[in-house]
Amino acid sequence: MSDSRDFLQRFLLERAQVRGVLVRLEESWRQVRERADYPAPVRTLLAKSLAASALLTGNLKFEGSLSIQLKSGGPLTLLFAECGHDGRLRGLARWQDEPAAGFQLADGIDPLLAITIENAASGQRYQGLVPVENNDLARLFEQYFERSEQLPTRIVLAADETRCAGLMLQQLPADSGGEVDTDAWTRVGVLLDTISPAELLTLPAEQLLLRLFHEESPRVYPSRPLAFGCRCSRERVAGMLRSLGHAEAEAAVQEDGAAEVTCEFCNTRYRFDRIDLEQIFRGDHGVQTTRTAH
């Protein structure tokens, strides 16, 4: 067991042929939520999304990252959480008007949940979209697995003032010639439903898994630490300015002729002076030669 308070713990319920992932975040979640003054309902959704982003990397078969993005025309304009295979997490939310206490996920205009997996080696991206038709974030992630991988999945998410956590169960595909034990799947689902948010947020991992699944003799794998970490870099920000185009990038230029860009995830400031900016756009011949002067 790792003694990190931010961890990802995989386990197997062999007899039931069910695999699981348990995630808990404390320090990394503190670092994410302290970067903005989030209203309570937004904070809870961001916490659960961050836990889910780590949970969903639990069974990733390659090196890369997984991001969760909610787009809605409602009070919550953006919700984003991302976790890499290296256990580094980041996230943010944007909102307009103070969302009321009774604010619901599905309040927006055709809200959509996008789950994007990027394979670092091949550069390939896979995206699954789920229409937000209910207000239960965990249920939306279950629907994502039903749609994208036809993989029966159960997810529980919880958040309080200082922690967030998630627990995921997935039915393993039947061995060749074997049959999926649907009774076992129902049985572990019933056990999962007995967990309280407080238990999910506070019990030591092994104790929690034994409390729920002792009759299933859970096999617990070594846990992996999780930590806050941003993927921004000077090169990436320069690339972002380049993709905006020269004219749009000019909007970020200040009186002294330098452009300053602050990363919204980690508040790192990147400053590009006139010479830097010229270099950024010099490689952009195709665009620059067709862009006529004002």
Ligand SMILES: [Zn+2]
């Ligand atoms: Zn950053």
